[in-house]
Amino acid sequence: MSQAAVDLSVEIAGLRLPNPLVLASGILGTHASLMVRCARAGAGAITAKSAGPVPRGGHVNPSCVDFGGGLLNAIGLANPGAEAEVALLAETRAQLAELGVPLIASIFADTVDNFARVAEHISRAAPDLIEVNISCPNVGSEFGEPFAGQPESAAAVTAAVKAATGIPVIVKLAPNVPSIARIARAVVEAGADALCAINTMPGMLIDAESGLPVLQNRSGGLSGPALKPIALNAVYQIARVVQVPIIGTGGVSTGQDAIEMLSAGASAVGIGSAVYADGPDAFGRIAREMREWLVAHGLTLAQVRGRAHRQAKWPEAATPAPVPHAPAAETAPPATPRAGAAS
Amino acid sequence: MSQAAVDLSVEIAGLRLPNPLVLASGILGTHASLMVRCARAGAGAITAKSAGPVPRGGHVNPSCVDFGGGLLNAIGLANPGAEAEVALLAETRAQLAELGVPLIASIFADTVDNFARVAEHISRAAPDLIEVNISCPNVGSEFGEPFAGQPESAAAVTAAVKAATGIPVIVKLAPNVPSIARIARAVVEAGADALCAINTMPGMLIDAESGLPVLQNRSGGLSGPALKPIALNAVYQIARVVQVPIIGTGGVSTGQDAIEMLSAGASAVGIGSAVYADGPDAFGRIAREMREWLVAHGLTLAQVRGRAHRQAKWPEAATPAPVPHAPAAETAPPATPRAGAAS
Amino acid sequence: MTDLARSEARAFLERPAGLPRPCRVVAAIPENYRTRTIVLDTALEARPGQFCMLWLPGLDEKPFSVQSAAPAAFTIAAVGPFSRAVHRLAAGDRIWLRGPFGRPFRRTGRDHLLVGGGYGVAPMLFLAREARARGERVRAVVGAREARDLLLADALREAGAELWLTTEDGSAGLPGRVTDAIAPMLAEDPPDSLYACGPHPMLAALARLAAARGLPAQLSWEAYMRCGIGICGSCEQEGMLLCTDGPVLDQPASV
Amino acid sequence: MTDLARSEARAFLERPAGLPRPCRVVAAIPENYRTRTIVLDTALEARPGQFCMLWLPGLDEKPFSVQSAAPAAFTIAAVGPFSRAVHRLAAGDRIWLRGPFGRPFRRTGRDHLLVGGGYGVAPMLFLAREARARGERVRAVVGAREARDLLLADALREAGAELWLTTEDGSAGLPGRVTDAIAPMLAEDPPDSLYACGPHPMLAALARLAAARGLPAQLSWEAYMRCGIGICGSCEQEGMLLCTDGPVLDQPASV
Ligand SMILES: Cc1cc2nc3c(=O)[nH]c(=O)nc-3n(C[C@H](O)[C@H](O)[C@H](O)COP(=O)(O)OP(=O)(O)OC[C@H]3O[C@@H](n4cnc5c(N)ncnc54)[C@H](O)[C@@H]3O)c2cc1C
Ligand SMILES: Cc1cc2nc3c(=O)[nH]c(=O)nc-3n(C[C@H](O)[C@H](O)[C@H](O)COP(=O)(O)OP(=O)(O)OC[C@H]3O[C@@H](n4cnc5c(N)ncnc54)[C@H](O)[C@@H]3O)c2cc1C
Ligand SMILES: Cc1cc2nc3c(=O)[nH]c(=O)nc-3n(C[C@H](O)[C@H](O)[C@H](O)COP(=O)(O)O)c2cc1C
Ligand SMILES: Cc1cc2nc3c(=O)[nH]c(=O)nc-3n(C[C@H](O)[C@H](O)[C@H](O)COP(=O)(O)O)c2cc1C
Ligand code: FES
Ligand code: FES
DSSP, X not given: OOSTTOOOOEEETTEEESSSEEEOTTSSTTOHHHHHHHHHTTOSEEEOOOBOSSOBOOOOSOOEEEOSSSEEEOOOOOBOHHHHHHHHHHHXXXXXXXXXXXEEEEEOOSXXXXXXXXXXXXXXXXXSEEEEEOOSBOTTSTTOOBGGGSHHHHHXXXXXXXXXXXXXXXXXXXXXXXXXXXXHHHHHHTTOSEEEEOOOEEEEOBOTTTOSBSBTTBEEEEESGGGHHHHHHHHHHHHXXXXXXXXXXXXXXXXXXXXXXXXXXXXXXXXXXXHHHHTTHHHHHHHHHHHHHHHHHTOOHHHHTTGGGSOOOOOTTOOOOOOOSSOOGGGSOTTSOOOOTTO | OOGGGOOOOEEETTEEESSSEEEOTTSSTTOHHHXXXXXXXXXXXXXXXXXXXXXXXXOOSOOEEEOSSSEEEOXXXXXXXXXXXXXXXXXXXXXXXXXXXXXXXXXXXSSHHHXXXXXXXXXXXXXXXXXXXXXXXOTTSTTOOBGGGSHHHHHHHHHHHHHHOSSOEEEEEOSOSSOHHHHHHHHHHTTOSEEEEOOOEEEEOBOTTTOSBXXXXXXXXXXXXXXXXXXXXXXXXXXXXXXXXXXXXXXXXXXXXXXXXXXXXXXXXXXXXXXXXXXXXXXXXXXXXXXXXXXXXXXXXXXXXXXXXXXXXXXXXXOOOOOOSSOOGGGSOTTSOXXXXXX | OOHHHHHHHHHHHHSSOOSOEEEEEEEEEEEETTEEEEEESOOOOOOTTOEXXXXXXXXXXXXXXXXBTTTTEEEEEOOSHHHHHHHTXXXXXXXXXXXXXXXXXXXXXXXXXXXXXGGGHHHHHHHHHHHHHTTOEEEEEEEESSGGGXXXXXXXXXXXXXXXXXXTTSSSSEESOHHHHHHHHHHHSOOSEEEEESOHHHHHHHHHHHHHHTOXXXXXXXXXXXXXXXXXXXXXXXXXXXXXXXXXXXXXXXX | OOHHHHHHHHHHXXXXXXXXXXXXXXXXXXXXXXXXXXXXXXXXOOOTTOEEEEEETTTEEEEEEOSBTTTTEEEEEOOSHHHHHHHTOOTTOEEEEEEEESBOOOOXXXXXXXXXXXXXXXXXXXXXXXXHHTTOEEEEEEXXXXXXXXXXXXXXXXXXXXXXXXXXXXXXXXXXXXXHHHHHHHHHSOOSEEEEESOHHHHHHHHHHHHHHTOOEEEEOOOOOSSSSSSSOTTEETTEETTTTOBEEEEOTTO
């Protein structure tokens, strides 16, 4: 099969994407021009920067740094507010439609009611999908835990947003929970049409010289290569318990990373920090690497999806040998008996 | 001040450590010979591998791999069981005592009652401290969440262990929670004498070629450099709400990393994956780098500790400029008016 | 890890951005009543037109054009909280730096016309030195509101640039704006290429002038920058990211 | 990031371990009734005595001595579930590999005595080839229970080793154990150094023999390995980690 003939299109909540690579929220999602540029460069869908109830300036710099293993950011949900966002989304959507690339709006809020209000508002721009970013602090929670932190708060937001809009809803989950599968099940039961996993992992960098945190906001969210194993695990665990499509997001920078994410059970793949590595061209490169990989392995996207969940087939005889709980006595050199009860 | 004169000793729960570098649980903690070797190489305290109620063989290989940004392991809490562990600990403690290096026992269990039983049992070996590893699955929880996942279960284990032993207790926290500060406060209120933060972060690696997870156990725990920002943040957040000493653990491989960890509020520093980089010699190297750093900066350990929590001092006039929520209109080139409501 | 994944992860690691690195101020040289050049104890692999993010921990981090790479130097006007704090630094004080970032000026031809307005002269001095070191012709026009706002004129002259000064109030050099000084040059002895950095209205005027004459122009623009590494979108200008596609943008000669 | 932190992070990244990489079996050559050599479509930067972790996804991962580096080859006895599964692989099938790991044999002097028991002959063949390529003398002793257990004898002979075979039942070569064949050599024409790999009782006997004669010996030991990279402690032997300090350990001549 030729590479050109490889079908990369996927479906998310009834919507067809020309390819599974979704621009993640918060990356270049501030301007129609930049979102269109990503679509032209090969993105299969575009997520706008998260918009909240009111305009926010975001945090003072440093607000995004490369620590070697990935990025740590505390942009601070800078956004023009839902009001202005409607116009931005409408303009963007019109331009993306010509390219056949769907637009995903992203929303956040400080209370469940405000989530519903922003969803309703933003729906006027008729984005193809609405992603609900529940990684923001729940003002009702003493420690400022995110809505994504508890099944109850996550489900409450989901239900409120579903009631407020007719547009299909993606709920975006956070990695800092004891069981992301439990949260996933709760939001799907509350009506989520799809999931996005994961948002950044809370982290901090400290400048040894000054002794102060590098980000002016002190803590921030970790993304990029260091996040990949966390994201793969999240997607895998979620795919075990829910049937809705998952946009697997976190540390994908190559076609092979994307194949791994689909193998974990994702239907589409979010691309964020990789845009830092080579700009919007990351989309074209990753899509090309995926095609090359699929051709080289004689597989279709559908065959790749979820295959990490299967059991390896080995002849019955080949079940692994039992693992000794300590070096087996018979392998110790008899010449020198070893001391220690455990050894 | 000469480097030799730098005092690196620290106190944890009434116990003096010759230096703050603590061998983390699960690294070379299987044999007296190896723990002694780490102490000789410069560790300030030694944590044994976690022991549970009964012997465990652990998981089939691959059980620990280097993914480039750190390690992912699912050794599977392989251990000889509390019974045999007592003898191992007693032997190790005797040898470490000669070197003036304290021994920390580590325990885990599947139920609160079993935690208490193991703690009681292990106390016979008279380790200097007992670390309680609550990152293991709580068999009473539907999704197999760890005891460390909820303040209630974490506190219950802490209280049970405290009741079962007179030895000071360190509780080791997990990073995959919405607010680690909340868990920290709960276990300190339940009697924890010190905290260790953090255990590994759940993750998965997938081999694109076979489509299967690399670890035979499928998921595992992420450690090493990729974990450092997560650990620094955890220690920082915990230090804001509790007064007990914290063993800051995660991704420390250099003296500078250790300084950062102390700056975040840790009193001591766990060293795990760094042992992979250069064997037990990691301890001597990191301690030397810390001394060099302290001399070069004219600071003592006490001055370094917690300094990330202070407010930077800048003249009153120098409060940061407000952040525009979108590129300021006046900076746009007037020659070419820009479109888009948000921009 | 696979070779591909490894090479990618390393590419990520080897990006020049990294974390802010601590430097010491070696000298803080007053340039005019509100502008200073700070010289640092570090050298940069930077090209003219590139910028660094300068950080004062706990205060703020802002972009500044590289005025000199070895040693690293920046020419900074005190206009707000951060730049005023930088002005308070003396030799021996610390300041942190990330970068260099952004796309530099690329010299086209051997006869260059450089235009600097305000602290926009800083990258022009760097460019002038680079071009002169290669024996190329440099004409430099430095514009300001009044005489006391003029910047780095002596340094440009020492670098071997033919220098024109303009002030809006006529208190020094030619009265008027940089465009007034340039128009006759473009007509009588046109350079191979135009390079400019300064206030956006000045750049816009130069863009029109260059376009009218079909002269290749490279203009360095400014925007509020957050990430500085091309992912947040803050610095957008007509679909371009000023932090990575810019700050220097080619002005198509055919506008 | 600071230079120090960067260099450390990179050191971590550049460790040879990495993730298992997929290879293909090029040939699976029967060596005796229960041992095969699998040749892979990859080359290793390995030294004799080092080992790789071979992985069959979803089954298990085990350490095997490198028998040849370029192309990579391993000689594997079918004794349990994993090794039997490897025996089922044919040319074209995939197997995954991490490594090489561990400390290799270091040739001492120019007159080498190599002793292999069971599949312990595999690293000895690699070592014999390396020594012979440098024109050094190699005597090799291969021991087994009976004739059908003998391994790689022809390959050793072809490599230019002077070869002795021993079988416990006398069905081939000298009757007895490798130590019986070696004792007279050590007395009459002692080598510069002894190298051995095989069952632990054999190694222990050789260690005593070498110690008695004051002969430097390097012995390759085996243990159950989990991490293979020196952090889990599974492979401890008298304070040494066989995966990183070993598998080849120096036998002090003065035991
Ligand atoms: C690519 C790039 C390169 C830059 N290079 C330099 C440089 O080489 N030297 C330099 O000094 N700055 C440079 N800047 C500007 C610099 O980043 C800051 O914006 C500037 O120092 C003001 O920051 P602040 O926090 O001190 O004041 P702010 O609070 O941000 O500004 C205070 C007030 O001053 C106004 N203001 C900003 N700049 C000026 C000005 N030039 N003249 C008059 N008023 C002004 C603002 O609109 C605001 O009202 C550059 C910016 C970019 C994007
Ligand atoms: C550093 C190192 C290098 C090694 N190099 C090689 C090598 O080059 N070639 C090779 O074949 N193996 C080698 N091994 C051994 C290999 O890793 C496995 O242990 C072996 O293949 C058995 O694994 P299994 O899962 O098939 O069987 P297991 O289930 O682990 O073993 C099955 C049974 O066979 C027994 N057994 C194990 N080995 C033998 C043996 N040699 N003879 C008889 N019974 C045995 C076990 O005690 C067990 O009862 C090496 C081990 C180490 C630590
Ligand atoms: C600079 C930056 C800004 C981000 N802003 C948002 C945001 O506004 N809303 C959101 O849901 N996620 C946001 N994210 C998270 C990303 O959408 C994504 O989930 C995360 O970065 C992991 O993917 P990656 O490793 O590919 O970057 C942001 C990430 C970065 C790096
Ligand atoms: C191979 C391995 C085994 C581990 N086993 C244990 C364990 O038994 N008990 C425990 O509390 N932590 C265990 N850990 C976690 C470490 O103690 C430590 O918290 C973690 O690795 C982070 O530190 P590091 O980045 O320095 O490795 C293990 C880590 C590794 C890498
Ligand atoms: S400053 Fe973030 S994209 Fe330019
Ligand atoms: S196998 Fe883990 S230390 Fe050797």
